[in-house]
Amino acid sequence: MCLKIKKNKIMKKIFNFILIAALTGSFVTLFSCSDEYLEKEPPGSAAGTVMESSEGIEALLIGTYSSVQGQQRFGGALGTDWTYGGGASDDCYKGTSTGDQNNFNAVERYEALPSNAYMSNRWQDCYDGVARSNLTLEFLWTVQGGDNPIDDARATVVEAEAKFLRAWFHFKATRVFWKIPYVKTQTELGETLPEEVPNDSEGWDDIEADLQYAIDNLPETSPLGEVGRATKYAAMAVKAHAHMYQNELSSAKPLLDEIINSNVFSLVDNYNDNFDMTTENNAESIFEIQAATSGSNHSALVLAGPCMHQSGPAGLGWGFYQPSQNLFEAFQVSDEGLPVLDVADREPLAHDMGVASSVAFTPTDHFLDPRVDWTISRRGIDFLGWGICEGASWIRQQDNGGPYMTKKFMHKAENQSLNAYGRGFDNGKNFRAIRYGHILLWRAEVAVEENELDYARQLVNMIRERAKGSDVVMGKVSTTVFDGNEIVVDWTQPAANYKVEPYPVGAVAFATQEEARKAVRLEERLEFATEGMRFFDLRRWGIIADVLNAYIAEDVKFRTFLTGAVFNSEEDDYWPLPESQLDLQDVLQQDPAYQ
Structure with missing residues (x-):
């Protein structure tokens, strides 16, 4: 043959x-009749x-x-x-x-x-x-x-x-x-x-x-x-x-260094430009998943609609993928504008869990990293130009999913006209799967393990300096009750008490490897929150069971869904191979944890 x-x-x-x-x-x-008809492929x-x-x-x-x-x-x-x-x-x-x-x-x-x-x-x-x-x-x-x-x-x-x-x-x-x-x-x-x-x-x-x-x-x-399309640098980034x-950091290092030293990529001026439809495929993007809509079709990310608010003026979606209270509190900063590295040292932040929109609630005035309100939709804060989030009345089932929604996958109200297909449920918003920020923070991880702590600090500070110089969410809301009456907003003021500063020379956070690991890892969480990295990062860092079980213990005080849940690192670090595929292919072996 x-x-x-x-x-x-x-x-x-x-x-x-x-x-x-x-x-x-x-x-x-389309084929016309001829002697060659039977030799031609069907239309x-x-x-x-x-x-x-x-x-x-x-x-x-x-x-x-x-x-x-x-x-x-x-x-x-x-x-x-x-x-x-x-x-x-x-x-x-x-x-x-x-x-x-x-x-x-x-x-x-x-x-x-x-x-x-x-x-x-x-x-x-x-x-x-x-x-x-x-x-x-x-x-x-x-x-x-x-x-x-x-x-x-x-x-x-x-x-x-x-x-x-x-x-x-x-x-x-x-x-x-x-x-x-x-x-x-x-x-x-x-x-x-x-x-x-x-x-x-x-x-x-x-x-x-x-x-x-x-x-x-x-x-x-x-x-x-x-x-x-993929480029040499995209391939290098994925291989790194x-x-x-x-945990082959010495092999990742030269790839990351080559990308950095190429000077091809740079951090964009505004953090939210990485989630804006009008600033796609920008200087920070290394591999970006494309999406588009037309009057009759779409090639949208399948997450777009599910994670949008279900109610309110931006209520185009199904209300999935709600940020946790744990994540919200991770965005708090000290009076100096620095992250609070240890969960035990963080202050509980005010939330409206269980509070009806018609009942008075005042959002926290604690200093917050401004990236929080480009990431999390919460009561009393403008939702991408669609209106001030009113809390529970915008949430599908608050006691199950909490009081927050994600923002990174929803489009701004001013960009609704760019989503020609339907009402905007399937929007044309790209996803920056790998961007320059990943490269800098992965390189910072390598620097920490090689005990180059000040270089790690400098890399982290590039991310923090960008956050400091970025636009913040505007609109200080004085209304505490959302009952259909006019909402009072001062659009000349930031929406919350934002503060973010780089780590100074001699910062305690970079005095030891242990503290520097915490600083780099928290920065990765803040920078890429809700972008599908967190579970996998915790697993590769070898801290997944400790972090998730501590999280469960605290989260059950906030909502009841995880009551009785336990994360076992020997059983739950991977998901099982599908039974249907094992039935089709005898050669496949199931994960021993599920046998």
């Missing part, structure tokens, strides 16, 4: 499992001969990029990791109402079983992306071995893009599951079929190999000049992150 025939059979098999949604209209060809089909072209390869690659955000809103959570990285951590609650999305309840309480549908959702989203990546590679190699190959330079970049994406999807799988199969193309696997690949490792070696190919062959700027996950 010739290689081309073998490949076409493999491709046909893969087509049965995935939908190539990004194919352009150029592949729909509108994505047949192999159609795909074996430059246009076909590019369309397949775009289809692979389109899978980066995932398809499943809750259990997949592929683009933002909000379910597993945020909702399962001390950053956020599932939110919404008690009985809504019960599978999420099990994730939040660390009680998910192999039969939980979320496990299948995550697996499906990850390996759909893997299949698309491999399909792109197989077709590329077929074209390059045929009579009409595409330009060699472009072919090399396409392969690098596809391998970057393949590594990305496997990375997303290994964040959630104990061990994974690293599925390559049939050409690479030889006689082993994809379904026969065992999950005998975390996949790191193959992830790093694919990323190294991408580093070696991707340009420094976006291929074809199109934002959203992979090393951070494995």
